[in-house]
Amino acid sequence: MTDQNAKGRILALCGGVGGAKLALGLDKIAGERLTVAVNTGDDFSHLGLHIAPDLDTVLYTLAGLADPERGWGRADESWNFMAALNELGADDWFQLGDKDLAIHVERTRRLAGGETLSAVTRDIGARLGLSAHIVPMSDDPVRTQVITDEGNLPFQHYFVRAQCRPRVKSIDFEGAETAALSEEFSAALTDPNLAAIVICPSNPYLSVDPLLSLSGVKEGLARSPAPVIAVSPLIHGQAVKGPTVKIMAELEIEPDALSIARHYGGVLDGIIVDVEDEGSVGPLRAMGLEARAAATYMKSLSDRIGLARCVMEFADDLNASKT
């Protein structure tokens, strides 16, 4: 790596589980030089609590607390609260573990006391011993609404309650037109010392688009001197987890890296596809994008660090070719 990347800051745009794995790899190589701007379109109020699933997935993953199987919530969890809730006949379609409950209660208390989501997230990150900066995309409410053949569903009603079964017609990000970027996201986006902006392999439609829908983000990406690199969330036409391919089919989009590149359109300088999709590198280059193949399936910590290194080497080469 050149000096620039060894010292430069990294901004990652991230949703939940898939994106958090790469964020962890980036954290291991960049630590406090990393800012992760996280989707808050999935946030909702449930049982009187402010739930911020993607922020928590990133916090828990980087802190080594995440459940490795589920991908969300905490490892070594117990479910007494849910069992007691069930006895009372209360809503129990959204599982809140006993340990996980603490973050929702504390966040809700502090937000009700007038603190911003950024401030609460910053403090929780510090308490969990994180050196990377985990920041919500906005302190204003943006709520993803999934327009389906069964009506307009708030994100968690579509994703968890209906288990992504309804057919998606389109997706709206309510509040995105007026929401301001969080201060730290805005500062990272305009940081002259950025070595790279990384679009993590999260669901482009549900998890990355909320960030891109905020006013000023696409313009900021285009204006940044740092290369913008996406990691495709697809491997051989399949997503590792989640409904990306189902949604692409419903929106009549081919499930391949070219579609992902087209979806991100003008904001990208480069894209990383999986080694299994090496054949798409040529067509991607023909679209005018820099592209390379790497192992994007992240099972172990060393897979995550390995992919993070590939991303930063790519950024390094793109930076060098500009000078």
Ligand code: FO1
């Ligand atoms: N996902 C589920 O599929 N079922 C759940 O019951 C569930 C509970 C849950 C609680 C806290 C939390 O932070 C996340 C939770 N998730 C659950 C995951 C989450 O809703 C989605 O994975 C994300 O919003 C998509 O990135």
